[in-house]
Amino acid sequence: MNVDCHHCGARIAHPALSARLDGHRVPVCSSACQDTVHWIDKQGLGDFYRLRQAPSRRPEPEDGHNAEVWTDPRLSRHVLRRRSAKSSEVALLVDGIRCGGCVWLIERTLSALPGVESVNVNAMTRRVRVMFQPARTTLSDLLGALSSAGYQPRPLDSGSLDDARRDESRQLLKRLMVAGFCMMQAMMFALVLYLGPDNEIQGPTLDLFRWLGFLVASPVVLYSARPFFQGAWRAWRGRHLNMDVPIALAVSIIYSASFVQCLTRAGEVYFDSVTMLVFFLLTGRYLEMRARHRALDHTDALARLTPSWAERLDDENRTHRVPLSELRAGDRLRVRDGGSIPADGLLLDAHARVDESLLSGESSPVDKVAGDPVIAGSVVQGQPMTFRVTHCGEETFLANLANLATRAQTSRPRLARAGEKTTSRFVLRVLALTSVTALVWSVLDPSRLLDACLAVLVVSCPCAFALAVPAAITRGLSVLARRGVLVLRPDALEALTDIDHAVFDKTGTLTEPTLSIVEHDLSLDRDTVFLWAASLSAITQHPLASAFAAACGQHALPVEHARNLPGLGVTGQVDGRRLSLGRADFATGGKEGDDDLVLAEAGRVLGRFRIRERLRQGAADTVRSLAAKGVTSEIVSGDSRDRVRIVANRLGISEWRSRCLPDEKLERISELRQAGHSVLAVGDGSNDAPVLAGADVSIALASGSDLAQAQADIVLCSGHLGGINETRNLAFATSRVLAQNQRWALAYNLCAMPMAAMGWVPPWLAAIGMSASSLVVVLNALRIDHDKMETGHIEHVADGAHP
Template sequence: MSGALASATTAATGMCAHCGDALPRATDSFCCEGCAAASAWIREAGLDDYYRLRDAPAGRVSPELDPAQFDLWDRPEIHAEHVVSRDDNLETTLLTDGMRCAACAWLIDRALHREAGVASVSANAVTGRVRVAWDPARTRLSHVVQRMAALGYAPSLATGTAAEDARRRTRNRDLLRLGIAGLGAMQAMMLAEALYLDFNASMPLATRDFFRWITLLVSTPVVFYAGWPFIFGAWREWRLRRLGMDTLVAGSTLLAWGASVVETVRGGPHVWYDAAVMFVFLLLGARMLEQRARRMASAQVDTLARARPAFALRERADGSVENVPTHALVPGDIIGVSVGAVVPADGVLLADALVEESLLTGESAPVTREAGQLVYAGSSARHQPLRMRVTGTGAATRLSELARLVEHAQAMRPALAVTGERIAHRFVAALLVTAVVVYLGWQWHAPERALEVTLALLVISCPCALALAVPAALATAQGQLSRLGVLTLTDRALDRLAAATDIVFDKTGTLTMGRPSLVRTDLADGVTPARALELAGALEHASGHPLATAFPSPRPCVIASELVRVPGQGIAGRVDGQPLRIGQAPFAANRVDDGAIWLGDGHHALARFEVHDAARPDALAAVESLGALDLTVRMASGDAEGPVDALARALAIASPASRQSPEAKLAMVRALQAGGRVVAMVGDGLNDAPVLGGADVSIAMGRGAPLAQRAADLVLQGDSLVRIPQAIEVARRTRTVIRQNLAWALAYNVIAIPLAAAGLVTPWLAALGMAASSLLVVGNALRLSRPGRVPGVAA
């Protein structure tokens, strides 16, 4: 299919032929001039195969690409941190969110190679990294990034040349070791095959010894260079006085190589070079596959780093605009964000805007934010530019907080992983004792085979699969949860979430939007509507209560003081010296509770307010999906019986509990736990912190109170409740995969160790079996990176 035909076909579906966004008119092929220009350039450059090869649409191209806005990429401070000199060229690594498939990497590679002065390009669709080297005498970095932006791949800076160089050196060294081990293993196996086929011992001794000496030369770099990570790891384990997998790997490899050298020198009957090199090669392959699983899991940190734009448009005092590095922004600055650009800092909107928060929440659909609402760094402007006042920059942004949470989650060592390591350590100790017993037994029975059998036993029983069974699955699961916008904060989170039988929701701010609106006001004699709202607003806004949004902000001269929050009842304080209370009727006005919010002095009423908080759009779908996962869904709320029952009926939640104080919620959870239930709690407010801490596993809403988040095991970013059943499905799949991996590792060793001890397995075959076991475990864990299916929830 040609590029033109692809454009026409895509346009016929009402989608932009380049980026896939909705078309403004049915007769158009592109959503904007930027995408049209990008598509035209691709066709003119002869790269329209991109449209045939790609798996996903490109990013939207801003129609307002001013070449001057890229000039800051050439500033010395940017080059000092992110650009390195190699030979006569400069080199840097860029990150881009838009690279969604191999075709995108192909397009970037071909397009940048066409730019004059570009020496080399390496684009990786998996990591979203683009490494570019250019001749500074012929071109500038700004020209390169401008071409990427013009194609819809908005570039951002990576984490600095030092980190990138270290990452690249490590990867290249690992690939070199694997390559040397692979070549050595092939050559050693070819020479060993010639020796194995000499069934009648008819090969001349000179030829046999020649083959052995050549194999020695081939295997030595494999053992001591490619296998150095295992040798160094064994030395570190001995220094720490603990036995581990590296001790067994290095010991077996050095034993096979050393015994083979001795047999080569003295002309003995057997050598085992092939087992040593096969062991190293196959183990390196398994280890690199496991590292790939960890890199996939940690890709979310790179995604968060990618969302930090290098520059921002800041308004000067005279109304003009300047392009400044993001780190130069300070709270109070007024900045602009163009269409498709990423918000560089946290701030308050100065006008209504449509914002995409997919990086922060996992939801790709744009949301409307009103003037005065917070917008976070990492969001992007959709359809129209936005203006905002900066409130937080750098490490103080929510984006940085998310990055820290993700890194914390990935650095955790859950109890299951620690237990697995402890079992592996004890297994190694027991295996070494077994190996000594087997060696002595074979010395008595058939001395000529004692070393060979012991070596096969050590190799085939290496607990690689056991050591990888849990960490590989947990690392992959963490990455999948991060992509869903669910962050784990404790080491027990996944295990307990998978075991949950009941899930209890708070109402306000959890099942509802948390944006209550005032629908009715009743006043006492002598109280004006304006005064009632002002007094109520002063108490609510000063306390930071979620209901504050239902009341207008008070004038600066109206000050609330001596505030006391009474959990489950309301707020007491003084406004302009007058003692007031707001909350439930018995607390605020000594009246019978009718579900409304009352303002009074504790004895007499001043006003009565009715508020309404709409349910979240996906609350019903989330509840239905949780029911399909066999969880019992419950609701416990501090609100009155009427609103709670109405919401419960709408969401098909049986037996909701209303007027629940924090202590009552905790008692409810404790009662369920006493009955053998495993309870998950979902909440967002300060009042939810005790029950979040008391539940078996707890989930805090990402926009909720910080105290609630600190008490939780998981934090749900964004407003989508369907992420909860998706997270539970991931947790359950993770539990299944871990059990499968542990069962396989156990069954493998139960079968393999007796066979090896009986002398029925050769050392090279033992190496093959051990590596196959490890690869199976890691491959099984990688299945978690594929999205699962939750009834009622779109993938």
């Protein structure tokens, strides 16, 4: 009988454990899930299970381990910010927030603690900001409560509290709304002026409305338009041309010319045009900023994530957890697989593999040998690492991570940059055309000079150009995010449309493994063998590890001297025994075996596990529809020949490779890329991270480790493979809309500009044309996903699987 765990939704083959919830018993997969359900029930928060829309993250036994470290004031002062005499604020990155239900649970959990003043949960960025009184509740209590509720909280350094991005977005929102409100007023006053002469409104009344227009346009020009003036000033000093230049020029000419005409009581005033101009331009800026921020929230969180404690080795090689502030140069530290390095130092192990992408931007992991320097903030891959500290605290690279986060903010999607280049060329032409217009009219009829020049500047104002790209991309990203697809690198959306080859990992991606024990050493208990294997496998993020954990259902035992050899297996000391787990040839040393996983001690087989696989939901459909669109699928797996062949046959995939080590997988991908293919890599788990980084576009399934998510361009949170096709369709829709938008902006300007230069377009009509063209661009972007998509909403399918 198969049932799903009530908490994490994992399939349980042999239901043994249950938990009490609201007076009923519900099945759970492991004691970690059991503890969590009991805790939630005890808090009276059982409603969580009715509110949530997706199964929860499986709690890890070590979630709460480091909570007590934060009682040390030397450490907590880095993350706490004092807000008043009594209260402090902290920002946490919480792993496991999946839906609104989680927001509710976290809010209730924290608010129930004494001394907690306010809780602000943002599900999108996985951030929780808590205002609390440290005298009544410690930071450790907050972290402890969250980990009891099944989440993994990690404090972010206090710099993330005064988030530069939040300030930027607030500033821009204020400027936008001031422009919006004033625009409406300015248009009403302008209407009187347009109707005026024909409707017997004249003299002092017209004057009054001119000055009223000036009154409402002034905050727009002086406050809302400030970013454009600043940008133009920067461009001027840097001797280059950006979009801000003609905008600043147009705004200041229109504003001052209208002001002069107010004083002289003659001619047209264009206060309505100038406010509209600023409002629409700011709308473009705001949309683009949103797209940029969403992409950066993820990378920024990684950069802010300073490891809060370190594992120091004493003279007898025993590890001690110490706060970072206690580290001294000369200490020997150990860092787990997937952990980030807490201080600068020199490598002591013979070799290690380190991902320095956060620091150097180099995306592939770097191999280090004994004596090489390692840098704080980089991530250890493959196996645990030991090193000797040379610099710690403020002297490390880590101290500069705040700068790093700021630098990351200024990087923008390539598409937006390309759009900007087009704009810059366009700007030059507009300025040239304006001067030509001015020159020609000054000869022909100087009285119409200002009207014609303003018309050219306004009608051609590059709003539509500026909006074309951000509007389409923002819409695409937000539609995807709503369907559980996170795009971490906006460029990936464009790259996804070029894909002609897809490389899949097998285990955990196309298939879901389940395990059963087929034979074991008769001197040992069956459960003990299972527990040892599960404990050993728990040091990796391999999909089989979760299958072991699900099949075992007990807390993992501590493992010493753990060593993970990606593609081969794991070794380590459990219960005082030196064990190895992997394929028979690896575990027992040399003897070639069948496909079973073997747990062995010094070459003696203790247990033999058989892996059964079933295809992941949507796998066959995904491969079929990719093929229908001309994308060749290929399996590159570390698994054995026979099993890969069976899966490949069932999916109708003709190209497959088996028994590949990560290096070979990566090699295969670069081979394909050199042959001119554009490659999509789909995988999960840390043994895929370098492979994912090597492809043109990478997609990770959310069940994978944090590490793989950080490396992937796109993350499918639903864990449903159908998301690949849907993302691809949406990427096509987005790029289609993008091209339409750019063509439209071009066509409009080509028609309107000559007419404006000829003096046939009065500035009020120019302003309407400009706004209408911008509006067309935005409305066209909103069409993404409004049309019928080829596939349905994947989230509903995923939900249906876990009632």
